[in-house]
Amino acid sequence: MAKKSPGSQKREDSLSRERIIDASIALLDEAGESGLTFRALSLKLATGPGAIYWHVANKSELLTAACDAIVARAMNAPLADATPEATLRAIALGMFDAIDAHPWVGSTLAHAPGQLPAVRILERIGQQLRHLGVPREFEWTTVSALLSYILGVGGQNAANAQFAQAEGLNRTDFLASVANTWSELDPAEYPFASSIAKQLPDHDDRADFLTGIDLILKGIGSR
Template sequence: MDKKTPRRTRREESLSKERIIEAAIDILDRSGESGLTFRALSDMLATGPGAIYWHIDNKDDLLTAACDAIVARTVQAGASGAAPRDAIRALALDLFDAMEAHPWAGAALIRAGGQLPVVRVLECLGRQVQALGVPPQAQWLTVSALLHFILGVGGQNAANMQRVCGDDVARGDLLDQVAAAWSRLSPADYPFARSMAGQLRIHDDRADFLAGVDLILNGIGVIAAQA
């Protein structure tokens, strides 16, 4: 049936796009991206694939919509009235936590490119960067640096979480294995990596992420002061 045809069945009307997206998020959280199929979605919603296709064109669109729902909640839950620097830190941490809670969303966000989930984050960061007094000619580069750091590091952490869960290996055990491998590297070729082996075992991903955000924010402060 042509999507533009106004006539719908009662079954199609009762199945909203929001219900489909929520069901997709549930499947993604439990089974990951590979578990999200229109058959699984149809079974969960007790409907036929045709009713789902009325609202969603394909799996890529569904992933983007599910990712956007997670981002929209995260953005809306952010602290209102906070100073620009604090607002950026809070948004960054909220997104990091959201990607950790929904590991599939990290990869989906990176693939979303210029689509709505990324635009939501871009808009929030951009407004705060403007409020910090960054001159117009430096705003794009500044927001891009923040955006790519947040999505890149948050997405990588989410990927690591999926790997740990998939391999059924505790995070501490995995870090011990990597640290042990680093400590055996050639001291002539990898002096820095060897020296970091001990810190790798005890580092906190969330704290490291926030420290990186602060480094960027400190640089933004310098740019704003020079304007």
């Protein structure tokens, strides 16, 4: 094995992978995925691209590592003496809040199926499903349903927030406008949409998300 030069060793010691990931998260939060470039990262860390490549091979690996750091924090939140149901709700809400705070996490998870960030979530959910006594033949379909719901709804909520920010939309005004449009639909053709329109302006995305989790948990219990 080739020995590292003293200069290389010094560079490796002064710039850790953790520092690079933390700086990447900050850039992603500030400017989204397009804002994460090795040039921007080099400026933020006051170093050269070569020093970063010493720790990270490419942008794809960096995105996945940054995403994994956020997921790990959400999954490692302490829960003392919680029931499996309570733990599953906490896991779900933890990911919902993480994606809400870091919208790029949702798209990164979608583009990194089967990699460590998604496996962390799947493992935590799966362990609780076993505590609930879900039969082994139903484990995959059950964990898939929960994982798809958590990432799908969390990702869509983050996408909606990003769209609103990009378009300069106020959530309250936007929902009021949509509710007004729905209420004017022909009730004979759109009986459900027109009748539910009045619920749009005041609905709580986080509470709605948790209601969905509870519905899935009730379905698991009924089986």
